[in-house]
Amino acid sequence: MSDDKGGKMTPNDDPISETRLREIIAAYGADPVRWPGIAADHADDLLRQYPRLRATLSEAQDLDAALDQLPAPEPSRALPARIRNLPRAMDKRRSPGLMGSLMSVVWPAVPLRVPVSVFGIAAALGLMVGVLTSNPSSDLSEGPVLLGDNLVSLVLMIGDM
Amino acid sequence: MRAARVRPLTVKAVGDGTLQEPSDESLMARVAQRDEDAYRCIVDRYLTQIVAFAARTSLDRGEAEDVAQETFLRVWKHGPRWCQTDARFRTWLYTVAYNLCVDRLRRRREIPHNTVPDGADPNQDQFAVLHAKDTAKLVGAAIGKLPERQRAALALTYYQGLGNREAAEVMQISVEAIESLLSRARRSLRKSLQGHAGDIEP
Incomplete structure (x- = not known):
């Protein structure tokens, strides 16, 4: 040998x-x-x-x-099956799931984090606009102090979410 | 990623009518094309050997199995890359396993104790089984006391049947260094076991 x-x-x-x-x-x-x-x-x-x-x-x-x-x-009884199925287990771990598949149809050719981030930013902006416009005292003419108060409460709200 | 189905694995008949298994290299060429059947053939061919090698390099069974799993994961992941090298597959496989063992042993930094698997022949009588187990324990303990590289050299050449050049390649040392490790290992083992000469079954 x-x-x-x-x-x-x-x-x-x-x-x-x-x-x-x-x-x-x-x-x-x-x-x-x-x-x-x-x-x-x-x-x-x-x-x-x-x-x-x-x-x-x-x-x-x-x-x-x-x-x-x-x-x-000798290897334990479970080991051969576990190792033989490694490629499938890896494929499963890599598969994007239902949400990922949907996102790839709506927004193909970019990583999933891009549409998720855009959606998050849009939601935050929408929330801000909503809070500012739904408060009757949020008249911009009341001056920067009130606007500042609104922003602080918005940040606190987002923090609580 | 779905595995591409390549041609089915066949056992070739050679000139004299005997059947020839596909070579490691041809199987790996298929693994590189994401052929799961070829991967499974490689696993069936080498799993027991790699677990035995890792266990004999003095990892416990759980760790030896982890090493085997990581080794075969690399076979699947790095198959395409391996195909671009000139390395012999078996040598590369043992090199991966050896490096994983070394990493674990260095992380552990303690004197390992060999676990002796229950491999007794059921046909042996009770006394013979006890005797064989005792001997195996003594030998396992003596091997466990060897330095890491001596254990690996002994496992590769004595138990796994690799040639000295291939073992040297796996451990990334010269053939002379392998020979020196083996001589020292056998000298230490003889010394350790001498005190138990009466307990060891011939």
């Missing part, structure tokens, strides 16, 4: 030294399937060539056996 220094060992290749093989066992364990390319391909030859490494190999086998005792963690 390990793929570094892969390829076939040819007569011109540098042979793997005892020290190098010891390093490989120390890092990848006893199973040649996990060794890097050339060492994996020639595992039997190498082990025959370096009998002194049998003890190292045996130690590595013991550790591999212990590591293999750790079972593979």
Whole structure:
């Protein structure tokens, strides 16, 4: 499985030294399937060539056996369905809903916040005009003080909303 | 946004009559075209592996599942962008998962304790089950004590079966550095488990 220094060992290749093989066992364990390319391909030859490494190999086998005792963690039952449906969940979250769809028909090609803001400003202005005109004492000739009072009460009203 | 339906996913018959699954890369090309079936194939192929990798990098199961969910969310969201790179899909997927694990572990900044999943074989007798669980606990605890990068290197190469070059790419380090992490990890594990040699089932 390990793929570094892969390829076939040819007569011109540098042979793997005892020290190098010891390093490989120390890092990848006893199973040649996990060794890097050339060492994996020639595992039997190498082990025959370096009998002194049998003890190292045996130690590595013991550790591999212990590591293999750790079972593979499994995902919970609900997880696969949740992850498989992520694209749909994302689409749903992005979908604009009834109001958004209506707004996109009435006012297409602009973000939803634009018509909402315009509507809000228009409503506020309408309210202001309504308050100013419905109050019988709101005669502009009464001077700026009364007009100021009206504006303050309007702001308070909007604040209360 | 509605997913575009591309061609249905098929398993190709190759020369000798055996069936060939579509490659990750061809599936991702379909994911880039918003093909949900292709996305689901990718999920089915890699979900267990990514959860196992995240859990073995010493996140608890809940966090490992969060990492898996975030990883696959990125597969769906960044599929079109991935298709413009030369990266091998599996390497990219593990890189995303690894980076998410590292982020979480750094945020947590505590020594994690490995949770040992209940994966016992129902055919084993009661004593053997207890014994296997004890061994798994010991091994899990020993792995949990390893530094974060050593755990990740071990999880990628030993348990997930990635080659040393691919693991190095995932962790963005050299092959020599991976080898050094693995040697140190195995040395520490041997030391930790030596005291329990009698408790570990051969």
